[in-house]
Amino acid sequence: PDLGDSITVRVSGVVPVDTVYTVTFAFVDASTAGSITGTLIDSTVGVVQIFSGSLPGTDFETTVDTVGGFLFAGLLKGAYRLRAFLDLDGDRKWTPGRFFPLRLSEPLLWNADVIEVRKGWESDVDTLTFAVP
Helix, strand or coil, rough: CCCCCCCEEEEEEECCCCCEEEEEEEECCCCHEEEEEEEEEEECCCCEEECCCCCCCCEEECCCCCCCEEEEEEEEEEEEEEEEEEEECCCCCCCCCCCCCCCCCCCEEEEEEEEEEECEEEEEHHHHHEEEE
């Protein structure tokens, strides 16, 4: 494939069986993408997720390394929000609390700032470090 080409994938027969999903993937050069890096403090079981309201299908997640660092590479130009949570049960999903049987929710934090990603740039959020209790 050449840069700018796209492929559309159609998936049917998944639960629910009467639904058809269509997703389009585009081939992009690494020079057209950006990245976000940062640190999650005091966490070795943390998950960091990014969300983009303007680019559907661009929600990603990663786990932090042994010193709390994280990296999202290959991101398209746009505005992203970050959130982090302690994945105490290890299912890679944020688990809310409940009353019976009593279970506290996993600690969850949203980064207050929107991060602008530009092509060929690395957006470093070290100055906006999450502090997870």
